Each structure stands twice: as structure tokens, then as C-alpha cells.
Amino acid sequence: MLTDQLKDDIRVAYTALMDSKQLTPRWGQRQMIAEIANALGRIPAPGEAPSTEPAVCVIEAGTGTGKTIAYAVSAIPMAQARGKRLVVATATIALQEQFINKDLPDIRHHSGLAFSFALAKGRRRYVCLSKLDRQLIEGQGETGMLALYPDEMASPASADAMPVYSAMIDALGRGQWDGDRDNWPDTIAEEVWWGVTTDHAQCTGRRCPNISQCSFFKAREQLQNADIIVTNHDLALSDLALGGGAILPDPDDCIYVFDEGHHLPDKALSHFASFCRLHTTMSWLQDCKKAFAQAAPVLAPLDNLERLLNALPADVDEMVLGLQGAEQQVAQLFEDVDPEASREDPQVRFDHGVVPEELRQLSVSLAERFDRFVGVLGRIEKVLEDALEDDFSGMDQSELETWHINLGGMLGRAEGVLALWRAFAEGSQPSQPPVARWVTMVTSGGQYAFDLRCSPVLASDILSDNLWSRASGVVITSATITALNSFERFILHSGAPREGRYKQVMSPFDYGNAVFSVPAMDCDPGDAQAHTEAIIDMLPQLLDLNEGSLVLFSSRRQMLDVHAGVTGLLGDRILMQGDYSKQEILRRHREEIDGGFGSVIFGLASFAEGVDLPGDYCRHVVIAKIPFAVPDSPLEAALAEWMEAQGKNPFMEISVPDAALRLVQAAGRLLRTETDTGRVTLLDRRVRTRRYGQAILDSLPPFRRELG
Known part of the structure; x- marks a missing residue:
């Protein structure tokens, strides 16, 4: 149970952090701290009878809540009090490096909490000295080693690879590189890196003559005594798929925090699919x-x-x-x-x-x-x-x-x-x-x-067998977990126990500073050609070419057709997905805005989530249509088929909640700070004319509405 002493420890840490950083405590943040502490309080202390309720907490915390501080100052004292290790898994390597290089040192410095932490990555992120030695000694790629996927991964030209390999061994010898691919100063071509890295199947482990200098095992040793292990979803799930304890500690000894946890079911499916x-x-x-x-x-x-x-x-x-x-x-x-x-x-x-x-x-x-x-x-x-x-x-x-x-x-x-x-x-x-x-x-x-x-089309059994029933405690958090203001979609896909604690925490942002608009249109996306032509006609009037805008499409074909139709009017202001990498598009967009010019990004689903364009970088988000899933996706079709066999309506129970969640994520690209203002425009009148439309509208943040 959650003792008064633990409550005091958490409260003191949070107050110290807020005071030291001169931050104003946020109500949503305090709600989140309380929910996590109460859920993890179900983990029995030594000698205490096991709880009949799972130590599982699922929290949707709106943008700006300060999720990182909330789960850190609540979960760290709870893990230490219960003698558990805290495993924090983020969606990407970039997020985990921000957490370990910036967030955790900052929290430790200001909160008064004493803890150690280490970063966990998979073998493929590290150089294999045995393979590197063979590449250099035998040269010209004649290493005696067989490529694992020679039919799918081309071998690099020796002229391209050998200078990189020589630079690697020199940097390792000088202590200027730790063997981590992410710390190499230059970009490494995939086929070049593939020749000097390994996986679980090929690694000889303790039998390797280079074990004492192995970058992967050196990094793994740092995990042994760390209070907090920071990793990504893929590695956490890979470890669980191997039975747990292969790279990370045994799940029974861990409290897991999955940040951006709405990705968890899909990530789990990818680890248990076959091909x-x-x-x-x-x-x-x-x-x-x-x-x-x-x-x-x-x-x-x-x-x-x-x-x-x-x-x-x-x-x-x-x-x-x-x-x-x-x-x-x-x-x-x-x-x-x-x-x-x-x-x-x-x-x-x-x-x-x-x-x-x-x-x-x-x-x-x-x-x-x-x-x-x-x-x-x-x-x-x-x-x-x-x-x-x-x-x-x-x-x-x-x-x-x-x-x-x-x-x-x-x-x-x-x-x-x-x-x-x-x-x-x-x-x-x-x-x-x-x-x-x-x-x-x-x-x-x-x-x-x-x-x-x-x-599998649902990760419920996978996660029940490998996570919910095995971990000491689990915290799932994200800005978008609910669909139609309900956790039912997440429970269906993830198998999360209903006896866990579920909470929605509202964003502190003032959504009255922004408008959600649905302009009048004579057609809807059911007539794809007419809808595309309507967007081509409307877009030049909707967009202010002197500001930053983001136009999101659900279909690549429609994006290309609209781009072709408006290029003459919008000129070179458009940066379209596919013309450059995602990072390069964002860099060019920011550069244009910083220079006092306008810029418009045309993007697909990957720009509708995880893109941070605060302030002037994005004053207008245009969404071409309600983002229903592609109807011919095998997983979506199989799930719909199963629902129909149970006498349920897959459109209302799967498609509409999924689309509502994606629409919330897309609209969430607008307000990224408390002072942001702007407009979200949806070019899909079905939100006004179909019976499911009101439920989707009600799931959106409380923008001011202009519905044509």
C-alpha cells in the first residue's frame, strides 16, 4: 500500500523540483503523480500480502502536462521503496537520449532524489569487434563470414567501406568512440554498418576473444546496478519476447514506464509477426x-x-x-x-x-x-x-x-x-x-x-502473457490514448487489465486561443476526384503564404494530385513529403520561417504525430479528411471480419475510434506551447453530416468551433 512516508517523499521531491526550477505546479501534473503513486502502491512491500489489483496505470496526459517530471518523481521513489528497477521505454532513440542526457540529470539535480541511470540499446546499435577485425585483416570483404541477408542487403564496395572501418578501429583505439553507432560523428551507410555489427543469433558472447573490449557488453555491464534503465519500446519488447532478463532485468524485478505508450500494441504485434x-x-x-x-x-x-x-x-x-x-x-x-x-x-x-x-x-x-x-x-x-x-x-x-x-x-x-x-x-x-x-x-x-x-491482429494475448502478468508494475502514458473519450480501444488492442487505474488529465493549454473549422463543401471524400478538385480550389484561399502551415493527407495519391494542382499558385512555398527526408523538410521549413518567409508542408501520417512546430512554425493545420484507416490493410480487414462474426459493427467499434484518435493527434500539431495560437481546418463535411461525426467532434480538444 502507499504509506504516508512514501507520499511525503514524493511530495517533497516534487516541491523541491518546482521551487528549484522556479516552475509553477500544474494541476494535471499533480493528478498524474497521485495516480501513478496509488497504482504502484499496489506492489507489495517485503512481507506484505500481494494485492488483488494489478499495479497498472494508464494515463492520457494532454500536451504540456509535464509527463516526464510526473512519472519520474512518482515512480522513482516507489521503485526504490519496493526494491525494483525502473525501466523507462520511449518510442524512439532520440527521445531516450533526450531523457538520459537532459531530463534525468535535471530531475536528479533539482529534486533531491538520489538515483543512478544507464542507457540500454540492442546489439545492432554497437560495432562487433570480431567482425570489424575480420573486415580489416582480410580486406576486400573476404572475411570468411556469410552475410545474414545476402539476398536482401547488398555488400558495400570495398572503397566505400574500408576507410570507414579503418577510422572506426582508430577511434576505438584512441578512446574517441565507444562503438555506439549513434555516437559516430558521420552518417554510416546501412550496408557498411551491417558488415560490422551483429545480433543475438550471431554473437558468441562470453566465448568471444574480444569480450573484454566489447562495446555492447560494456554498455550492458552499466545496467547491472542502475536504478533506472532507459531504453526504447523495441528493445523492451524484444527482451520480453526472449522471456525477459535477456538484456534488461527480469520483469518481476521491474517497474516499466512506457512513454508514448499508445504505440505499444502495434510495436508488440511487429515483434510477434512472421514473414x-x-x-x-x-x-x-x-x-x-x-x-x-x-x-x-x-x-x-x-x-x-x-x-x-x-x-x-x-x-x-x-x-x-x-x-x-x-x-x-x-x-x-x-x-x-x-x-x-x-x-x-x-x-x-x-x-x-x-x-x-x-x-x-x-x-x-x-x-x-x-x-x-x-x-x-x-x-x-x-x-x-x-x-x-x-x-x-x-x-x-x-x-x-x-x-x-x-x-x-x-x-x-x-x-x-x-x-x-x-x-x-x-x-x-x-x-x-x-x-x-x-x-x-x-x-x-x-x-x-x-x-x-x-x-495477430490484437496484441492483447501477447502483452497479457509477456507484460501485464509478469511485470511488477506498469505505467502507460501518452498525450493520445483514449478514442472517443474512452480507454476501450486501448484495452481491446493491448489487453491491459480493466482493474488497473485509468485517468485522463487535461492539457493546461487554453484551446480557446485556437479555432477548429469545417468549411462548407459541396462534396466529401466519398467522391475522391471531386474532393481532390475541391481541395485544389480551396487551399490557395485557406492558406496564408506568409505563415507556417501544415497540410496533412491520408492518401499519397491525393497529396500528389493536390500538389500538382496548386503548384502554380503556391509556387515554391510547398515542401512535400517524399521530396526530402522528414528531418530535412522540417529543417528547411524552420529556416524559411526564421527568415521571415512563409512555408507550407505537405505530409502524410508520419507528419501527423510526433512533429513539434511551436509558435510561428505552425499557425495553421489543414487536414484533408477524417483519417480513416486504409480499408485494404490485412490487419484492419481481419479485425473487422472477426468483429462482424461476433455480430458487432466494425466500422463503429474500430474504424470510428481509430479515426478519432488519429484526428486528435493531427490537430495536436497546432498548439505546442501555452502561448500558441492558430487554426485547424478539416476539409471533410462528414463530421457534420454522418451520425458518427458528433462523437468525433466531441473527442477533440475544446477549440473554438466554426462549422460551416
Whole structure:
């Protein structure tokens, strides 16, 4: 329970922070602190009986609440009092670096709280010294190592890569670089970095001769005694997917805070989805077959390995034959599809996730073959691991390490392919909650290839099994979690326990300083061509070319058509997504505004969230239409299908809440500080004419309204 002493500790820390920084306490911030403290008070103290209620707190805190201070000054004392570690996961690496380099030192300095903290990143963010050594010693890319995805990731030209690798080893030797990709002074091309980094499957761990200098393990050691571990959603979920405790502490010993937590369900789905591209998987298996022939004589001195390696090519031939059969069956699904007729890659989604019986039977066979393949690779890897620890194995340690990396990489990829075929083999009847299974025809190297994918459509079971039931405590916070002023959407998608504490905390901003406008129009987005033409006619009158504006589209096609239609009138004031990187567009936009000129950004969904353009940088947000999800998204379609089967209305229960949430996020680009003013214009009269429109309007912040 939450004791009076803990309440006092939190209150003293918050008051000290406010006084020291000369800040005015905010009511919403204090509400948030109280909610988090009361929720985490359900974590039993040593010797205390477990609570019957989960220590879970889900808080929607409007922009400007000061979420970081609120969850820090409440969760840090609670974690310390309960003997737990605090894991703070942000949505991006940039946010986590801001938290660890600015926010936490500031809070520690001003609050009087004493705590230590460390940053956690995955292996792929760090250089692998073993791989770097091989690149430099053997040169020209002839390292003896096999690329994990040679069919999908091109090898860099030696002239491009070797100078970078030489600079890396020199900076490491001088102590001028810690091996963290994010701390390298220049941009590193993906294919160059890929050659000198590793993943869990390829890492030899404590058996590596470079373990004492390993950048990843040095960083990991700093986590051992830190009170607070700062990471991102992906690493936190990866650790949970591996069972917990692989990189981060055991979930039972952790209190998690997920900032920007509305991303959590979608992030969880991506970690538990499976994928196989048929053509490139066959190419990769042929590369493996060549590697086994090279490895067999080299590893012959090790017990039984030569026999295992010599038997693998026959297994590979069986798998390739099975994949060819799958490719023929899948191609038949697209017989009547003209891939040139659409801008999007053609897809076939299996209704209710049920795979056609002939393909399912072939999937059963492929799952069995890949299961055997994974088993043999696992036995080989174990022999190599034992040999690496045996100084009398009679093998060259460097060669052993090279083949351990190669076989580990093969094993990791084979396990991913196995997961897909197992999922397709199970697709004989609908499941609850549903699993989406689909095939996409893509263009690869001038040829058509097929991607097979499988994913749960809800993360509820995933997060229930891996997070809610295992963590000591969980705090979810974001400016946008509710939809239509309800947490039901988040509970549906995340499986968050209903017995947790849920709270909406209003933004301190004065929304009376801004207008939400829906101008009169003769058409709506149901007639796409007429709607686009109407936007082209209206936009030059709506926009003030002397100020900063953001125009948000739900469709790339409509954005391109409107851009073509207004270019003559708006001239070079438009910066359109796709012409430059997102960061470059924002940089150019700010530069124009700072120079006293106007600037207009045309963007899609990625500009409707997480973009911070305070003050003059954004005085007008124009939203082309209510941002309903793309209707042919396999996940959205599978979820809607499941809802219909339950006698529910998927449009009202899924599409409308989702669109309302996205509209709130888009409108949230306008007011970023307490002094901001401006206008949000929605060019979609359906918010006035359809029965769901009023519910969407009621979910928006309390702007002044001008409804035509």
C-alpha cells in the first residue's frame, strides 16, 4: 500500500523540483503523480500480502502536462521503496537520449532524489569487434563470414567501406568512440554498418576473444546496478519476447514506464509477426548449401560435425523443392491480378486467417523440414560453442569463431522462416483473437516475388502473457490514448487489465486561443476526384503564404494530385513529403520561417504525430479528411471480419475510434506551447453530416468551433 512516508517523499521531491526550477505546479501534473503513486502502491512491500489489483496505470496526459517530471518523481521513489528497477521505454532513440542526457540529470539535480541511470540499446546499435577485425585483416570483404541477408542487403564496395572501418578501429583505439553507432560523428551507410555489427543469433558472447573490449557488453555491464534503465519500446519488447532478463532485468524485478505508450500494441504485434519471401529464401538456402560444403572439411576434427554438415545439402534441396511448390501454389492465387494496374502491391488475404487446404498441407511439410533444419543447426552451434571454450580442441579459434557466427546467423534466420510455416500450417480454422495471414506480390530485381506474412491482429494475448502478468508494475502514458473519450480501444488492442487505474488529465493549454473549422463543401471524400478538385480550389484561399502551415493527407495519391494542382499558385512555398527526408523538410521549413518567409508542408501520417512546430512554425493545420484507416490493410480487414462474426459493427467499434484518435493527434500539431495560437481546418463535411461525426467532434480538444 502507499504509506504516508512514501507520499511525503514524493511530495517533497516534487516541491523541491518546482521551487528549484522556479516552475509553477500544474494541476494535471499533480493528478498524474497521485495516480501513478496509488497504482504502484499496489506492489507489495517485503512481507506484505500481494494485492488483488494489478499495479497498472494508464494515463492520457494532454500536451504540456509535464509527463516526464510526473512519472519520474512518482515512480522513482516507489521503485526504490519496493526494491525494483525502473525501466523507462520511449518510442524512439532520440527521445531516450533526450531523457538520459537532459531530463534525468535535471530531475536528479533539482529534486533531491538520489538515483543512478544507464542507457540500454540492442546489439545492432554497437560495432562487433570480431567482425570489424575480420573486415580489416582480410580486406576486400573476404572475411570468411556469410552475410545474414545476402539476398536482401547488398555488400558495400570495398572503397566505400574500408576507410570507414579503418577510422572506426582508430577511434576505438584512441578512446574517441565507444562503438555506439549513434555516437559516430558521420552518417554510416546501412550496408557498411551491417558488415560490422551483429545480433543475438550471431554473437558468441562470453566465448568471444574480444569480450573484454566489447562495446555492447560494456554498455550492458552499466545496467547491472542502475536504478533506472532507459531504453526504447523495441528493445523492451524484444527482451520480453526472449522471456525477459535477456538484456534488461527480469520483469518481476521491474517497474516499466512506457512513454508514448499508445504505440505499444502495434510495436508488440511487429515483434510477434512472421514473414517469408519465397524467392529470396530459396536463394539464401542455396548460399547455405555452398557454405556447408566449405565448412565440412574445416570442421571435420570436431565430433560428428562433418557427417551433419554433409547431410545438410540434401535437407536444403528438400526445403527448396517445397518452397518451389509453395511458389507455384501462391502464384495461382494471383492469376487474375494485373500488378501494373495498381500503385500498391497486390495482396491476397485469407478470410478469417484460414489458409487454403493445399497450401496448408504444404506448409505442414515445410514446417517439419525447417524444424529438422533448425534442430541440426542448433546441434552444430552447440558443438562449436563447446569447442570455443576448449583450448585443446585442435581447431584455430578464429576459424571456430567465424563458423560460429555463420551458423548462428543461419539458425536465427531459419527460426524466423520456421515461425511463418508453423503459423500457416495452423491456419485451418479461425482463432480467437484472430490471426491474419496474407500474401503480397512484390517486384524484386525486375521479377515478381511473393511475401507470406502472418500476424495477430490484437496484441492483447501477447502483452497479457509477456507484460501485464509478469511485470511488477506498469505505467502507460501518452498525450493520445483514449478514442472517443474512452480507454476501450486501448484495452481491446493491448489487453491491459480493466482493474488497473485509468485517468485522463487535461492539457493546461487554453484551446480557446485556437479555432477548429469545417468549411462548407459541396462534396466529401466519398467522391475522391471531386474532393481532390475541391481541395485544389480551396487551399490557395485557406492558406496564408506568409505563415507556417501544415497540410496533412491520408492518401499519397491525393497529396500528389493536390500538389500538382496548386503548384502554380503556391509556387515554391510547398515542401512535400517524399521530396526530402522528414528531418530535412522540417529543417528547411524552420529556416524559411526564421527568415521571415512563409512555408507550407505537405505530409502524410508520419507528419501527423510526433512533429513539434511551436509558435510561428505552425499557425495553421489543414487536414484533408477524417483519417480513416486504409480499408485494404490485412490487419484492419481481419479485425473487422472477426468483429462482424461476433455480430458487432466494425466500422463503429474500430474504424470510428481509430479515426478519432488519429484526428486528435493531427490537430495536436497546432498548439505546442501555452502561448500558441492558430487554426485547424478539416476539409471533410462528414463530421457534420454522418451520425458518427458528433462523437468525433466531441473527442477533440475544446477549440473554438466554426462549422460551416
